[in-house]
Amino acid sequence: MNNDLIIQGLTKKFVTSNSVAIEDVNITVEEGQFTTLLGPSGCGKSTTLNCVAGLEQPTAGSIRVGDFVMTDTARDLILPPEQRHLGMVFQSYALWPHMKVFDNVAFALKLQKRPSDEIKQRVQESLVLVGLEELADRYPFQLSGGQQQRVALARAVVSRPKVLLLDEPLSNLDAKIRESARIWLRGLQKQLGITTVYVTHDQSEAFAMSDMIAVMSMGKLQQYAPPEEIYERPANRFVAEFIGVTSFITGTIQKVEGKRGTLKLASGELLTIRKESKSDHAWKEGETAAIAIRSERVEVLTEGAAERENTVKANIASRTYLGSKWQYTVETSGGSLRLESTDAIQGDSLFMYLPPDSIILLAG
C-alpha cells in the first residue's frame, strides 16, 4: 500500500490582495521521503504547505495521501485541518504558552481521549525521541530556542501522523545550532520514516537535508528534482541564480547532432554543449539559448591558448585582489561573467575554457 503525498494542480488566489499566491503546483512526495520547498520569501511555500495542512483553502487542485483524499476542489472537498491527521511544526514553534511541555505534547492525544497511561507513555516516548524527557514540567518560556523547537517536533509526531509538515523550523535558531539541528532533524526523520515536507529559503539547508527539492518562484514550481540534479542541472535561469550560479552566456544554437550541439556567440566563437537526457529543453537550430556555468569550473587561460576548443575571449572590465586570489569581471559577446583565478593577469583581456560537461543549457 503506497502512501505518497500527491499534490496536483494546486492554485490559491487571495481575494483580499487579489493576487495569485501559488499557481498549478504539482508535487509528489514518495512515502518516507524528505521533500523541501525552496524559494525566496513570498514565493508561496507557506501557502502550499498550509493548503496541505488544511489551514488555507486552495482555489483549485487536489491533495491526497495514498487513497486518503484531503482536498479536491473538483469535488468541493476540503477537509478541515483537524481531520487530516498531519503533524506540523511552525516557524515560531507555536508552543502554547499556558501549557507545560508535557501538556503541549499531550494535547492531540487528550483530544483523541486516549487513556491516561497511554498518553503518558507516548508523550514520554516523544520527549525521549527529541531528548527532552527531563523538561516535561517546564513552561515553554523556560526553554531555550532549540529546546522549544524540539518540543514542537515532539508535539507534531506524538500522534504518529503519516505526513510531517515543517515551515522554516530552524530559521529562528542561532546559526551555530542550526547546522547541528539540521543533521539531527534529518536523522530523526529517517528514524521515523515519516513522509516530510519541509519549507525553507536557505539553499544550503535544502541541499543538506532533502531527498527532493521543489524550487519555487512567484507562486510557480520551477524545478522538482533531487538536490544533485538541481545543483548540476538547474532547469532555468531563476533556479540557476538561486543556487548561486552567476555566469551566463547567450548565443544561437547552431548545430544539433544527437546529444551534442553547438552554441554560436555573437562574436562568432563556438561552444560545444551536451544535451542531458533528463532535460527536455528547446533544442532547435537557429534558436536563441542561454547557458550557465559555475565560475569555479571555468578555467582562466594565459594568452596563446586561443586555439583550444570551447575557449572564449573576454575583456577584463575590473579586477579585485582578494588576498589569495584575483576576481575578474569580464565581458564576452554573450554577456558578462565573474571569474576567479590565482593568476594575476596583465593586459585587457583573457581566455576562458568552458568544459563541455559543465555547461548547463537553460530553458528559453
Add this chain to the structure above:
Amino acid sequence: MKTVEDYEKIRKAYYVERLSIRAISRQMRYSRKLIRQALEDAEPKGYQQKGARQAPVLGSYHARIEELLEDSEKMPRKQRYTAHKIYQLVQAEGYRGCESNVHTYVSQKRRARKPRSAYLPLEFDIGQDAQVDWGEAQAEINGMRQAVQMFVMRLNYSKARFVVAFPFQKQEAFFEGHIQAFHFFGGVPRRITYDNLKTAVFRILEGHHRQEQRAFSAFRSHYLFESHYCTPAQGHEKGGVESDVGYAQRNFFAPIPKAKDFAELNAVLHQVCLNDMQRSVRGENRTVAALVSSFELLSIPLVLGNSVGIDTMATYLYTIGVVGVNKDQGAVAAVAVLIVLLVTGLVYLQTKLVSLERRFVTVGGKATRPKAIDLGVWKGIVSFFVGLYVVLGIILPLGCIVLTSFVPFLSPFMNPLKMLTLKNYQGIFNSPAYFQSIVNSINISIFAAGIGIVFMAVAALIAYRSAFKYRNAVKYMALYPRAFPGIIVGIGFLWAFLLVPGLGSLRNTIIAISIAFIMRYLPLGFSAVSPAVLQVSDELDRAGRVAGATWLGTIRHILLPILKPALVSGYILLAISFLKEYSTALFLVAEGSRVIGTTMLELWKQGGAEPVAALSTIQMAITAVLIIGARKLMGVKLHE
C-alpha cells in the same frame, strides 16, 4: 440687621454656586456667623404656609387607603377599587372629609406604586428652566360657573405642565402654586421665567410693598431659584408660541370642568396634568424633546463627572436643541445622524488600521521571558514622579472623599477629626431603598459584567479569529454603541421593553438594567479584549487545529486560557463601569432596580456632599474587593 436679599445672595452663593463659607465671607463681606445663620434658615421668613396642604381629616386614613390599594392590586383588573370605591369604604369607616381629597391621595399613591412614569425621573433635578404663567379660566364650582385663577408652570424643554386653580389672585396663591408645582415635578428648576405677565399680575408677584417684595425674595432664597422677567410689552410677539394659559384653557378647561370645591377641581387638574405628561411620552412629535430633556437632567450631575466625549456631545445637543424657545428638533436629529456617520467613519478607519492583523502579534509561539528594564540613574527620578502621581492623583482626592464621608460637613474651619461620625453611612444603610441599590449594583457588577465579558470575548473572537462571512460587520456593531450617550441607550431600551411583546416583564428588573449596561459597554469590553486577541499569533490556533482541535476546541483550550488575563482585566473594567454607571439607568430604574449611581444622584440632589461621599466610599470599597477577589478567584498570574 440684614435683609432677606442678603440671605438670598448668601444661600445662592453657597448652594448654587457652591462657594465656601469663607469665600462668601471674603467676597461679600458678611460675617461667618451671619452666613451660617442664613444657611440654616429652614423656612422663608416672609411666607408661612397657612394650613396644611393635605386635608388633616384624611391624614389618619392614609395607612388604610394604602392597605386598600395593596389589596386592590391583587384582585382581577375589573374588580379593583376605584378611587370612589375607596372613598366609600373609608367613609363607611368613619372618614368625614370630602371625596376629592381621597381622589388626590389615591392617585398620588397609585402613581408611586405603579412602575414609574417613563417620562421624567422625578427624583432628580427637573432641569434648568421653567416658565410661570397666570391667567383666568372658567370652571363650575358647586354648580356655579365662575372665573378661577390659574397658575401654570411649564418645564421649558420637556414641556411638562402643571396647572392649579385658585379662587383669588394673591401672592400666597402664587407661592402655593410654585410649591405644588415643585412637588409635582419633584424638584426645583434653576431659573423661572415670568413671561408675558400682565402688569397687574406682575405687581402681585413682586408686590407693591416692601413687605411683599421681601417675601418673594425670601421665597426664592429658600427654594434657590432665580427669577427672570420678560417685559409685558414684548409679550406674545414670538410667533407660534402658544401661551401656557391659552394651552391650559383649551386643553384642561374645555369642556368646562365641574367640581364641588377647589380641592376637587385641583385633583381633576392634577390627573389631567399627569395624562398630559404621559401623552408626550407616547410620541406626538415630542420624542426628540424627551431625549433632549434628558440632557437638561444630565447637565446637572456634571459634578459626578462623566466620560468626556459623551458629555461634550450631550452639551452640544443641548446647546443647539435647547437654547431658545423653539427647539430645533431637526438639528438635534441631524446631529445624531452626523454622530452616527462620524462613528461609522471612525470604525471604518479603525478596521482599516488593524486590518493587517498580524502586525500586532506579540504573543508568538516562540516564548520569551519578560525582562525588567534597568533604569539606571533614572530610577530615583522615575520613582519620585510615580510616587507624586500616586499621592496627588489618587491618594489625596480619594482620601478627601473618605474623610468627607465621616463628617457631618466638611469645613476648613473645623478639625474634621474632631467630628467624626457614622451618620452618613447610617443614613444610607437605614434606608431600604438605598441599601437595595447597593445590593443591586453589586449583583450587576458581578454577574452582568461576567456575562458581558463572555459576550464581548465571543464577539472579538468572531471578528478577529473566525472565517465568518460577516465578521467585519461584527466589528462595526460592537463599536457602534459608542456613538450614543448612555442616556440614549437607556431610552432605547426603555422603548424596546415597552414595545417588544414579551420583554415588558423585564422592564422593572435589574435584568433590564444589566442588558442595557452590557450594550452600553460593549465597545469598551470589545476594545479591551480585541488587542489581546490580535496580540496572540494565529500560529497558536493553527497549531491547535492541526493537532486535532476544532475551531471551538481551539478557542476553548488555547485562546481563552491565553486571553485569561485580558478577560479578567476586561471583567474588572466592566464591573467597575457597571458600578459607576448612572446615565443609562436613569430611564430604566424602577422601584426595585435602583443602582448606586442613581442613588448618588438622588443624594446629591438632596444636598450635602457628605452622604454622596459615604456612598462613594462604599463604592470604592466594593471596587477594591471586586478587583482583589477577581484576581484571586481567577488565579491570574501574568508571569510565573
